[in-house]
Amino acid sequence: MPKFMFLQRSGEECAKERSPKEMQQSMQVWGAWMSEGLSAGWLLDPGDALQPGGKVLQRDGTVTDGPFAESKELVGGYCMIEAEDLEAATARALSMPDTGGVVEIRQLAGHSME
Amino acid sequence: MTSPNPEGRPPEPPQLVEHFFRHESAILVSVLTRAFGVHSLDLVEDAVQEALLAAVQAWSRRGVPDNPAGWIYRVARNRILDTIRRQKIHQRVTAQLNSVEAFESRVEEWLQEERLPDSLLRMMFVCCHPTLDRRSQIALTLKILCGFSVAEVARALLISREAAKKRVQRAKKTLAATQIQLELPSSGELPARLEAVHDVLYLLFNEGYSSTLGHEPLRDDLCEEAARLSHMLCEYSGLSTPESRALLALMLAHAARLEARVDSGGNVVLLEDQDRSRWDRPLIHHAQQWFERSKTDPPSRFHLEAGIALTHSLATNIDDTDWQLIVQLYDRLIALHDSPVYILNRAVARAELGDVELGLAELMSIRNHSQMRHYILLDCAIGRLHERAGNPDAAATAYTAARSAATAPHEQALLDRKLARLTAEAPAICSVAARAVQGEKI
Structure with a gap:
């Protein structure tokens, strides 16, 4: 899946x-949302929250302090799920508790090595 | 701690006691401010906030740890120590603490369950410090000891968020400038300092209880927090005075009626219309016990108010109420403190004893008092006394006056119900009341 x-x-x-x-x-x-997902199996990894600070490395070797984007666009946390398709994953995201912010739903490419 | 998922075992559903975060916030802010000094209050509050946020992120994913309080403490402590090192205020702070190790052993001692009231009550006296005006004392107590956010302080006190923020910030700035310590007042200072604490707790409770403000869960929280802090005071040797105990009795007697003040539709129900089977009997019993232990002479206003609240609580219905005693208690209260609200309540009690004319005259005499402007309970009482006197026309007029002055929806609904009932009972005034129900001015 x-x-x-x-x-x-x-x-x-x-x-x-x-x-x-x-x-x-x-x-x-x-x-409650996380433990439901883990018991039902669709939540693969509850993920984690990300610390707000960090560094940005340019390929020319320059290193600057974060943040990397507008603060309202900062990634604050992630988790991994499985679903039939993007539509089902979006429906799952809709069931997340609304505690502000937005959720970005991205499918893993999952290219086969065969 | 329950194991994280990748190995497959789902975490236990998070279980915490009600208000755990709120009370943990008050405890940690008090204990850590005791260690780092009142001038570090902002630093401590930020660290505790961050620790609580970290708990939300970690515990929602991996379950609640075995010792949740210890977990939050460790995160908050590390944040503070990091900040202190970064900000190079290390020397100033460690000068007070000697070393981080010494600091830790002391803080851990203060964090022991039985020692907690010690730090919380010290913080209570700081929040009610005489350099702050009463309004700032109330806002700060809510923020620090009740764990309210600025937005919740604003909602609880019916002020704007900006005003609440300013009030809290100004208070903290004043405290930081005074260099005061987190300590209990000396015995010479104690009576006056304790009086301020009692006043703040009493006002907090009243803010939550006031029936004119409508019903929202946050208001019940105010009552609960005020009673919790009062109870802590009453259990603390050296601070538990007859006044503290009477104040607690007063709060518990009122709190017993909290549930019955709202009907199933969320409408505010006044004392005379409450379903008394919904009153919390065990709480009334507690109130009686604390009242028994509060005896002193002369009684304070808390004693007199508790006496009145208990007289209501022990009556099975309005007619069975000892109105004679209530009038006497209000007489003594008015002698102590001349408040139009006391006069209003005494007038209602007089009418219940049959002296409706005198009651009405007294109600009319306070109509122009500044505190009674926009106080719809006055017109409610006037209406009720007219009803009592068998004068539904005048009652409808009073309720209608209150109805047209009422701005909040729950107030309007309350008066609509009063008017509708009047119409049902006395068809003769049907037209007056019917127009009034539609909200027209007569």
């Missing part, structure tokens, strides 16, 4: 203003 990566892009600012109560609720709904 095709594999997909969900890239979660969201702003850092809104995260800073969230209250403990909202964070706990968010943790509960995301936890």
